Amino acid sequence: MNHFENVSVIGFDADDTLWVNETYFREVEDKFAKILEDYEVNDRAIQELFKVEIRNLKKYGYGIKGFVLSMIECALDLSNHTLPQTSISEIINLGKEMIEYPIELLPDVVDVISRLKGEYRLIVVTKGDLLDQERKLQRSKISHYFHHVEIVHEKEEANYSKLLRQQDIDPKEFLMVGNSLKSDVLPVVGIGAQAVHIPYHTTWQHEEAEPQSHENADYLTLSTIADLPGYLLTD
Amino acid sequence: MNHFENVSVIGFDADDTLWVNETYFREVEDKFAKILEDYEVNDRAIQELFKVEIRNLKKYGYGIKGFVLSMIECALDLSNHTLPQTSISEIINLGKEMIEYPIELLPDVVDVISRLKGEYRLIVVTKGDLLDQERKLQRSKISHYFHHVEIVHEKEEANYSKLLRQQDIDPKEFLMVGNSLKSDVLPVVGIGAQAVHIPYHTTWQHEEAEPQSHENADYLTLSTIADLPGYLLTD
Numbered sequence: 001m002n003h004f005e006n007v008s009v010i011g012f013d014a015d016d017t018l019w020v021n022e023t024y025f026r027e028v029e030d031k032f033a034k035i036l037e038d039y040e041v042n043d044r045a046i047q048e049l050f051k052v053e054i055r056n057l058k059k060y061g062y063g064i065k066g067f068v069l070s071m072i073e074c075a076l077d078l079s080n081h082t083l084p085q086t087s088i089s090e091i092i093n094l095g096k097e098m099i100e101y102p103i104e105l106l107p108d109v110v111d112v113i114s115r116l117k118g119e120y121r122l123i124v125v126t127k128g129d130l131l132d133q134e135r136k137l138q139r140s141k142i143s144h145y146f147h148h149v150e151i152v153h154e155k156e157e158a159n160y161s162k163l164l165r166q167q168d169i170d171p172k173e174f175l176m177v178g179n180s181l182k183s184d185v186l187p188v189v190g191i192g193a194q195a196v197h198i199p200y201h202t203t204w205q206h207e208e209a210e211p212q213s214h215e216n217a218d219y220l221t222l223s224t225i226a227d228l229p230g231y232l233l234t235d
Numbered sequence: 236m237n238h239f240e241n242v243s244v245i246g247f248d249a250d251d252t253l254w255v256n257e258t259y260f261r262e263v264e265d266k267f268a269k270i271l272e273d274y275e276v277n278d279r280a281i282q283e284l285f286k287v288e289i290r291n292l293k294k295y296g297y298g299i300k301g302f303v304l305s306m307i308e309c310a311l312d313l314s315n316h317t318l319p320q321t322s323i324s325e326i327i328n329l330g331k332e333m334i335e336y337p338i339e340l341l342p343d344v345v346d347v348i349s350r351l352k353g354e355y356r357l358i359v360v361t362k363g364d365l366l367d368q369e370r371k372l373q374r375s376k377i378s379h380y381f382h383h384v385e386i387v388h389e390k391e392e393a394n395y396s397k398l399l400r401q402q403d404i405d406p407k408e409f410l411m412v413g414n415s416l417k418s419d420v421l422p423v424v425g426i427g428a429q430a431v432h433i434p435y436h437t438t439w440q441h442e443e444a445e446p447q448s449h450e451n452a453d454y455l456t457l458s459t460i461a462d463l464p465g466y467l468l469t470d
Contacts, residue, residue: 059334060300076324082320083320085318089311096294129296129364129365130387
């Protein structure tokens with residue numbers, strides 16, 4: 001049964017939809033809290049870091065480099081500039097390790113995109129740091145499944161509209177698949193396209209949409225990407 | 236007289252071709268050297284920073300955030316981790332100020348692109364950090380002159396080929412204009428398109444091409460962008 005009859009192009013979010021991402025940030029946050037354990041209780045360090053990240057988001061955007069700069073700033077703040085200088089080097093090295101992390105594809109991703117590829121034009125729509133995202137896509141070894149990769153600095157309605165215009169895609173024929181209601185579902189539904197939400201077990205606080213904001217949005221929620229072909233392929 | 240008869244699309248580099256960029260990095264490097272003056276003589280600090288930047292380039296890419304992370308790393312190294320923690324905050328703040336710098340267009344840019352716009356399809360091809368570059372373009376108030384803006388993480392032949400393919404541009408009809416032989420001229424000539432080199436008074440060491448590398452390349456060098464229309468418009 002095809003629930004999406006008019007759809008001919010499927011956009012996939014990348015981080016936490018195609019591969020693991022948020023988990024790594026959470027692990028590094030725990031290490032960050034450990035570096036600061038003489039100054040702060042665990043939870044407060046991570047909460048303060050979140051505040052610094054949000055304050056810096058307009059300047060730094062998403063991605064590992066801005067995350068590292070915010071960790072350094074937060075560590076200096078929370079320790080009143082008494083943190084040992086070697087701990088700053090440790091934080092820089094945490095970032096460099098993150099950049100080199102291998103890509104861990106989520107279960108069933110390769111099977112699903114290889115089945116859909118024959119019937120649909122597949123694209124990736126991901127936000128974040130250009131180099132981070134290109135590197136991840138290259139390491140993922142699945143970039144050949146995609147007709148186009150779009151890396152944007154924010155996923156709002158205007159960015160989706162621009163992308164569809166540039167790629168000559170009618171909103172009615174576009175379906176977006178992703179783990180973030182705020183970035184992958186609501187703005188897509190907002191421009192008249194369709195969306196499938198596949199929640200990931202870990203969501204960054206900043207990506208959590210206000211509950212009232214999606215009262216009027218229609219979208220399908222799936223527990224796993226493995227269920228996606230059932231809604232898109234007829235046999 | 237039109238030296239570029241088949242050209243229909245002109246690509247412009249942005250940093251140091253449309254607006255001032257390198258000058259700001261040099262100014263911040265001087266401030267960085269001053270922060271380190273108790274540890275190192277001026278010149279050595281800047282040379283060491285360059286080495287750290289190049290070592291980190293594959294991880295961080297171009298742009299302000301990577302530059303700031305390299306400054307912190309270099310300052311910790313050169314001071315043997317004795318640099319006051321407040322100096323780290325100073326370096327972070329230098330980066331935040333850079334992000335907020337206003338855009339200073341180079342002389343004659345607006346006049347030139349507004350004259351060329353009627354006759355040619357104009358695009359921007361710039362490398363660096365996605366957010367930095369989008370922000371600069373928005374602040375420049377000249378983005379409406381351009382049909383397309385492409386932000387790449389590196390300007391090599393493969394990146395230009397991919398861009399021309401995606402934009403449906405034949406290399407024979409493409410002319411690239413920029414200040415860097417290494418990024419704007421040689422790879423463009425290498426894929427069979429044409430290029431105009433407009434040197435800027437300050438070039439980052441990393442952008443300086445080896446002299447022997449352009450022995451066999453044909454391209455036009457202009458002292459100022461104001462001379463460009465004379466080669467492209469017939470009246």
